[in-house]
Amino acid sequence: MDPIIVVGAGQAGVALAAKLRALGYDGPLLLIGQEPVLPYQRPPLSKKYILGELALDRLLIRPPGWYEEQKVECRLSTRVAHLDPAAKTVSLDDGTDLRYSKLALATGASPLVLPAPIGGKLEGVLRIRSLADADRLAPLLQPGKKLLVIGGGYIGLEAAAVARMKGLEVTLIEKAERILQRVAAPLTSDYFRALHGWHGVSIREAVTLERLEGTEGRLTGARLADGTRIEADLAIVGIGVLPDKGLAIRADLDVDDGIIVDGQCRTSDPDIFAAGDCTSFPWRGERIRLESVGNAIEQAEHAAACMLGETKDYDPVPWFWSDQYDVKLQIAGFHRGYTDTVLRPGKREQSQSVWYYRGEALVAVDAMNDALAYGIGKKVLEARRSIPKAAAADPAVELKTWLTAS
Amino acid sequence: MPKVTWILKDGRKITADVAVGHNLMEAAVANNVPNVIGECGGCLSCATCHVYVDAAWYEKAGHPDDMERDMLEITAAERKPNSRLSCQIKATDALDGIVLHVPEI
Numbered sequence: 001m002d003p004i005i006v007v008g009a010g011q012a013g014v015a016l017a018a019k020l021r022a023l024g025y026d027g028p029l030l031l032i033g034q035e036p037v038l039p040y041q042r043p044p045l046s047k048k049y050i051l052g053e054l055a056l057d058r059l060l061i062r063p064p065g066w067y068e069e070q071k072v073e074c075r076l077s078t079r080v081a082h083l084d085p086a087a088k089t090v091s092l093d094d095g096t097d098l099r100y101s102k103l104a105l106a107t108g109a110s111p112l113v114l115p116a117p118i119g120g121k122l123e124g125v126l127r128i129r130s131l132a133d134a135d136r137l138a139p140l141l142q143p144g145k146k147l148l149v150i151g152g153g154y155i156g157l158e159a160a161a162v163a164r165m166k167g168l169e170v171t172l173i174e175k176a177e178r179i180l181q182r183v184a185a186p187l188t189s190d191y192f193r194a195l196h197g198w199h200g201v202s203i204r205e206a207v208t209l210e211r212l213e214g215t216e217g218r219l220t221g222a223r224l225a226d227g228t229r230i231e232a233d234l235a236i237v238g239i240g241v242l243p244d245k246g247l248a249i250r251a252d253l254d255v256d257d258g259i260i261v262d263g264q265c266r267t268s269d270p271d272i273f274a275a276g277d278c279t280s281f282p283w284r285g286e287r288i289r290l291e292s293v294g295n296a297i298e299q300a301e302h303a304a305a306c307m308l309g310e311t312k313d314y315d316p317v318p319w320f321w322s323d324q325y326d327v328k329l330q331i332a333g334f335h336r337g338y339t340d341t342v343l344r345p346g347k348r349e350q351s352q353s354v355w356y357y358r359g360e361a362l363v364a365v366d367a368m369n370d371a372l373a374y375g376i377g378k379k380v381l382e383a384r385r386s387i388p389k390a391a392a393a394d395p396a397v398e399l400k401t402w403l404t405a406s
Numbered sequence: 407m408p409k410v411t412w413i414l415k416d417g418r419k420i421t422a423d424v425a426v427g428h429n430l431m432e433a434a435v436a437n438n439v440p441n442v443i444g445e446c447g448g449c450l451s452c453a454t455c456h457v458y459v460d461a462a463w464y465e466k467a468g469h470p471d472d473m474e475r476d477m478l479e480i481t482a483a484e485r486k487p488n489s490r491l492s493c494q495i496k497a498t499d500a501l502d503g504i505v506l507h508v509p510e511i
Contacts, residue, residue, distance in 0.1 A: 022440065041447045058428070063436045070438070294452065297445050321451035328473070330451055348472070371450065371473050375480030400479070 001027050002099045003073075004307065005090060007080050007247065008106035009033025011041065012276030012296040014061045016104050017072045019304035029072050030098070032090075036077045037131060038064060043293060045134040046158040047323050050141065051165065056131070083251040085269040102271050102307050105259055106300060107244035109277040109291060114150070114237055119212025124219030125235045128159060140234055143167030148222055148232035150209060152179030154322045156238035157192060160201045161324040163236075171202045171230050173222075178205050182240075184331075185341045187354045188366045192324070195350075199325055241291060243278040256280050258289040263313025265303035273307055275300040281314060288334065294319045317381045326350075330371060332378035333364030342393040346370040353377070355392040362386040372399065379403055408502040412439045412457070415510040424497040430506065431455035431493035441511050448493035450474060455492040456481040460505035464488045467495050467504065483509030 004020060006013045009031050017031050033039065040059040048054040057063075067074045075092075082091040089097050111129045114120030126137050141147075147163045149156045152174030163170045176182070178189040193203055208225040212235060221231045243258040254260040254268040258280035265273045265281070276296040280289045290299075295318060302314040320331040327350055338356040346352045346369060353373035356364040362385075365377030376399040380387055391397045407423040410433055414420070424433040434442035434455065443454035450473050459467045467490065470478060474494050478485050492506065 018438075043447060043449075058432065061435075066436065066438065293447075294445055297443070319452070321446060321449065323449060328450065369473075371476035372479060375453070375477060379480055 002088070002101040003028035003030045004102045004104070005098065005100040006031045006104045006106055007083075007090065008108055008244075008276070008278075009035070009039045009074065009076070010106060010108050010276065010296065011039075011061065011293050012106035012108070012300040013104075014039045015297040016106060016275060016300035016304045018062070018070070019301040020307065021070050021072070023305060023308050025304075025308055026071075027101070030075065031067075031072055032075045032078050032080055032092075034077065034079050035130060035132070038062075038067070038074065038076070040131055041293070042129070043321075045131065046128045046155060047162060049134055050128075050138050050162050052138075059131070080247060083247050083272075085251055085253070085272060088271065100271075102273065104300075104303055104307070105248060105267070105272065105274040105278060106276050106296075107247060107259075107274075107278045108296075109241035109243045111237070112240045112242060114209075114212070114239070117211075118209070119214060119219070119222075120237075122212055122214040122219040123217055124214075124233060125212060125237060127237045128155060129241070137236070141166040141168060144169070145233045146231050147171070148173065148230055148235040149238065150222075150235055151238035151240070152176070152181075152203065152205065153183065153238055153240065154180070156236065157196065157324055158322060159236045159238060160196060161199070164196075164199050164201055165325070168234075170200070171204065171232070172196070173207050173209060173224070173230075174203070174205045175208045176205070179203060183335075184366055185335065185338070185354055185356060187341055187343050188329075188368075191352065191354075191368055192329075195324065195327060241277070243280075243289060245278060248274070248278075256287070260287075263315075264306040264311065265299060265314060266306065273303045275303040283315070283334075286336070288336070290318050290334075292318065292320045317378055319378060327369055328371075330367045330374035331364065332367075332374055333362070333381045335364040338363055340389070342389050344370075344373060344392055345395045346373065347395070353392075355387070355389070357386075357389060360386065360389070362392075376400060376403060408497045408499055408504070410497065410501070411503075411505045412437075412442070413460075413505060413507050414440060415508065426497055426499065428497050429493045430457070430495045430497060430504075431491070433497065434492060434508075439508060441508050442492060444493060446493075450477055450491065450494065453477045453481050453491060456483060456509060457490060457492045458486055458488045458507040458509065459490050459495075460507060461488060463501070463504045466500060470494065481509075482511040
């Protein structure tokens with residue numbers, strides 16, 4: 001019997017393998033990953049791991065013994081060079097060809113890099129995506145050093161927070177008009193701009209990096225398009241990710257922004273499924289791609305079920321979180337196409353929530369240190385209901401009543 | 407090392423030794439306890455590690471703080487007075503023998 005092969009050993013790959021076993025698949029199962037370590041959680045890399053609060057063994061998604069116990073063969077440090085849907089084989093970079101019965105692509109996404117001509121290759125220019133990235137960065141975060149963060153998305157802001165907590169001088173530049181522009185409303189951007197300002201991060205929005213400058217191959221600073229120069233010993237680049245779809249493209253599978261799958265996580269080849277950051281999937285009349293742990297796990301579990309015969313469509317309420325300083329941001333829903341937002345003050349210090357509407361319909365909630373607002377927003381979205389704007393904006397109105405309201 | 411027992415809805419029991427300081431969500435995931443998922447890795451963001459602490463152990467395990475109480479509003483299974491998010495319970499010697507009931511989800 002040919003194995004089910006899962007390509008990609010991140011959150012989605014492991015969740016998919018685990019769910020296949022939990023649902024009773026007892027045939028051969030192979031998980032292929034490029035990195036030399038067992039699958040680990042990425043979100044803590046830019047937070048607790050860099051701060052030294054969480055060691056590698058506790059970062060692992062499953063302990064080493066789990067793979068043996070569950071008979072999940074894990075091939076690490078292994079790259080799939082080619083996928084042949086007609087022959088139902090994958091070719092590994094060591095030349096081995098493996099047959100599969102069904103295949104799952106859980107290849108994830110890779111960070112965008114700054115081109116070498118503008119200084120992207122200088123020593124001191126780093127990113128945070130993998131464990132190796134975090135291990136390179138952690139010892140460099142020394143008090144008094146000057147850090148430039150390029151990109152005001154969640155990863156850039158988390159990096160800025162960690163660096164401030166480690167005593168670095170931090171400047172963050174964002175080329176859009178405001179930080180978090182792609183992923184949040186102005187109210188949420190305002191909150192995080194103020195939070196970082198209060199913690200001493202210098203945030204500069206609507207500025208374009210012209211080039212990074214260096215001496216003898218080492219970063220010394222940055223020149224912005226407006227002519228200003230920023231001194232820097234280190235730069236962290238957080239300008240977004242691209243889905244890893246190269247293997248799918250070379251195998252002639254349909255792709256657009258990501259690997260195109262249907263509601264059952266099936267690609268244009270009926271025996272090849274895909275899940276996680278790398279996929280573009282149909283959702284409530286649109287086609288979306290999500291970069292989140294929640295989606296990686298839930299979509300992968302759905303894919304596993306569909307590989308074993310499930311016929312329902314994947315219909316998630318997306319969710320996401322970010323930790324910066326002592327603030328926990330939790331997001332439920334997907335804000336694309338929103339027309340309106342309302343602010344709800346919270347009951348604790350620094351707590352508030354931002355409610356996104358498309359017309360009168362609630363589409364998403366950003367909750368800062370307000371887990372109840374997040375939780376109730378998520379439940380309401382799951383039930384495909386809404387909360388009137390006036391009620392959401394009024395802290396005297398108990399949100400819980402809207403859980404059961406018709 | 408403290409011993410932890412999870413009792414599943416169908417009566418099946420899973421017992422494991424858990425290192426002091428590790429939280430009981432990660433211990434459940436490590437021991438493949440069904441229905442304890444821990445999507446957020448234990449940072450109080452997903453409520454997928456919901457358990458009922460056995461009555462005999464509830465007080466010893468401690469009470470949920472404000473954030474956890476809020477997150478308990480959105481568990482998939484019914485919230486009960488002994489509901490906890492297991493990522494917020496750390497294994498200690500005082501909890502040796504603790505029993506957790508795992509909800510069906």
